[in-house]
Amino acid sequence: MERPFDIQIEKLRTKIIKMCSIVDEQVGLSINSILNYDKSLADLVIEIEEKVDRFDVKIERICQKLFALNQPVAMDLRLIMSALKINSSLERMGDLAVNIARNSKDLKNPPGFMQRLNFEEIARIAREMIKKSFDSFINSDAELAKSVISSDNQLDEFVKVNSKILIEIMKEKAENIENALIIHSVLQEIERLGDHAVNISEEVYFIIKAQSLKHRGDLDIEDSWNIE
Amino acid sequence: MKEVKIKINDLSVFFNYIQALNNVSIEFFSKKVTSVIGPSGCGKTSLLRTINRMNELIPGFKINGEVVIDNIDIYDKKIDVVNLRRLVGMVFQRSNLFPKSIYENLIFAPKLHGINDEKELKEIVEKTCIRTAIWDEVKDRLNENALSLSTGQQQRLCIARALSVEPDILLMDEPASALDPISTAKIEELIFELKNKYTIIVVTHSMQQAARISDYTAFFYMGQLIEYEKTTKLFTNPVNKQTEDYITGRFG
Numbered sequence: 001m002e003r004p005f006d007i008q009i010e011k012l013r014t015k016i017i018k019m020c021s022i023v024d025e026q027v028g029l030s031i032n033s034i035l036n037y038d039k040s041l042a043d044l045v046i047e048i049e050e051k052v053d054r055f056d057v058k059i060e061r062i063c064q065k066l067f068a069l070n071q072p073v074a075m076d077l078r079l080i081m082s083a084l085k086i087n088s089s090l091e092r093m094g095d096l097a098v099n100i101a102r103n104s105k106d107l108k109n110p111p112g113f114m115q116r117l118n119f120e121e122i123a124r125i126a127r128e129m130i131k132k133s134f135d136s137f138i139n140s141d142a143e144l145a146k147s148v149i150s151s152d153n154q155l156d157e158f159v160k161v162n163s164k165i166l167i168e169i170m171k172e173k174a175e176n177i178e179n180a181l182i183i184h185s186v187l188q189e190i191e192r193l194g195d196h197a198v199n200i201s202e203e204v205y206f207i208i209k210a211q212s213l214k215h216r217g218d219l220d221i222e223d224s225w226n227i228e
Numbered sequence: 229m230k231e232v233k234i235k236i237n238d239l240s241v242f243f244n245y246i247q248a249l250n251n252v253s254i255e256f257f258s259k260k261v262t263s264v265i266g267p268s269g270c271g272k273t274s275l276l277r278t279i280n281r282m283n284e285l286i287p288g289f290k291i292n293g294e295v296v297i298d299n300i301d302i303y304d305k306k307i308d309v310v311n312l313r314r315l316v317g318m319v320f321q322r323s324n325l326f327p328k329s330i331y332e333n334l335i336f337a338p339k340l341h342g343i344n345d346e347k348e349l350k351e352i353v354e355k356t357c358i359r360t361a362i363w364d365e366v367k368d369r370l371n372e373n374a375l376s377l378s379t380g381q382q383q384r385l386c387i388a389r390a391l392s393v394e395p396d397i398l399l400m401d402e403p404a405s406a407l408d409p410i411s412t413a414k415i416e417e418l419i420f421e422l423k424n425k426y427t428i429i430v431v432t433h434s435m436q437q438a439a440r441i442s443d444y445t446a447f448f449y450m451g452q453l454i455e456y457e458k459t460t461k462l463f464t465n466p467v468n469k470q471t472e473d474y475i476t477g478r479f480g
Binding site: 003074075076210 | 464475
């Protein structure tokens, strides 16, 4: 016989997985709206935002209820604690996708300098990180979660190099500045998306292994249990 | 700094052919609260009663192994059980006050241990009541029958009575299971206060209570010690699957 608590936990997991798939779609659309200079995709991203916000509130309520009524411990406690944090990350990722979409709408014309950047590669790495972090949650795969964390340096490096290229592009022609500034913010937003994928992966690892990988795992020492 | 107060080595306890504890080795630390949890029949109470030799009155009781308090084996033939129980106080699930006045309940044990000076006895009564935070409630009714107190007050008076002979160790067998939430909270606050002075072992069915009050938690199952850890660790990241299943309510 399944306990009501287990049914609630399963509901929580399902809600998060659904939210993951919506956010994944939002991120994909926002990036494609930049790549294809398609403003209708950007509108879609903004439209979806309300759905994400609803999930955010709903998941928070479920967690609150689970804490208050069941006093969860061990694996259950970790799952609910981390569900709250994953939820915040997902909500922030939705916001970032909206920011990218708004930036896409601000582009006056298709930026001609895109082929000089590694934009597609950057977007690919970020989307791969996001997908892996979601899959690690869905399949409770600690190793997959860990692999996301190591991809983050590559993404950060690419964004750094491309920011420099964008500065060069701005220096070359004054009419490039407006679009280059927009693409510069988009790159920063994609970089932040990667950070959230890392945060989610850290939470997944914590749920499964009860070990913190935060701050490169350096601080997860026995002493961290002492509150005083 | 943790100092071992009670050391139990390879303890097995039998009641006729039933084995209540199976090769248990555990150390209880001085001035810490340790909770003992586990399903009914897992040996929690047998363990507690072994620590002040209360099982011996039960026919068919047999013990193997050692129970060492302050480096002394308490099952040694030379040990005086009355003195042992002065050192190791016990509080039960339901209050077991004598149908006498509050005052007489509190002086009963000190008198048994040879204290007859009225002034000294009065001081003991006041001191133990203050220590158990029940003084304000009983100071004006010390001559009333102890059974006229509320259930929660009676239970705190039992704790005061256990402390009247200055024990080092306090054993508590489900001390709050018959109490309402407010009285339970008072008992828990009291346990928290008392751990500065005493080594406390609490048997409890309430996992939340164990989590709230204890520094260490031991999980027993079928007479065996399954896991023994700091409470924060045991309730957030238990190592053993059986512990995890028990504390998350997935047992069986």
